[in-house]
Amino acid sequence: MVSNQTGGTSCIQPQVEGVYIPLRNDYGLKDFQFSSPELELTQHFVGPKHRGAGATSGLDAGDADFIDDVLSRSGLSEAISVDRRQLSHSHEAWVHVVIKADESNDEDLAMFTGFGPYPRHGILTWANSD
Numbered sequence: 001m002v003s004n005q006t007g008g009t010s011c012i013q014p015q016v017e018g019v020y021i022p023l024r025n026d027y028g029l030k031d032f033q034f035s036s037p038e039l040e041l042t043q044h045f046v047g048p049k050h051r052g053a054g055a056t057s058g059l060d061a062g063d064a065d066f067i068d069d070v071l072s073r074s075g076l077s078e079a080i081s082v083d084r085r086q087l088s089h090s091h092e093a094w095v096h097v098v099i100k101a102d103e104s105n106d107e108d109l110a111m112f113t114g115f116g117p118y119p120r121h122g123i124l125t126w127a128n129s130d
Contacts, residue, residue, distance in 0.1 A: 001015050001017055002015065002019075002020050003015040003016075004093060004094065004128070005130075006054065006094040006128050007055075007056045007128070008046070008050065008052045008053050008055070008056075008130055009052050009053060009130045010054040011130060012091065012094070018122070018123075019115075023037075023074075024037055024074045024075070024076065025038065037076070041070060042126065042127070044067075044070075046129045050092065052129055054093075054128075055090075055091045056092075058087050058089065058091065059087045059088075059090045059095065060087065063087070063090075064082040067082050067095060067124070068081055078100070078101060079099060079100055080097050080099055080122070081097060082097055082124075086121075093126050094124075095123065096121065096124075097121070097122050097123065098120070098122075099115070099120040099121070099122045100118055101118055102114070102116055
């Protein structure tokens with residue numbers, strides 16, 4: 001069972017059975033900077049639109065577009081996209097996604113291989129913003 005505290009200040013604790021695979025959480029040894037899609041995703045949900053409340057009533061198409069854009073700029077869009085049929089069941093730090101492909105050609109995602117057949121459903125999660 002995988003769980004995470006999500007939903008901003010609502011502090012929801014959803015659970016799902018599956019495998020947890022960390023993606024694109026990098027720390028630069030040259031510049032001592034943390035780089036991750038998580039940083040932008042957190043800022044989106046604490047920003048003026050959601051104000052840290054966690055979007056617990058669900059996400060909208062604008063949220064999905066933003067998340068898909070972050071995934072694209074992180075080199076993950078070939079493998080993962082927001083499941084737009086599940087927006088009403090998604091919220092801050094718990095986003096239903098479609099895993100579209102095996103990213104075996106990307107050495108950073110080597111542990112992400114072998115889960116076919118695709119597409120598969122998954123949850124994109126990160127640290128809660130509260």
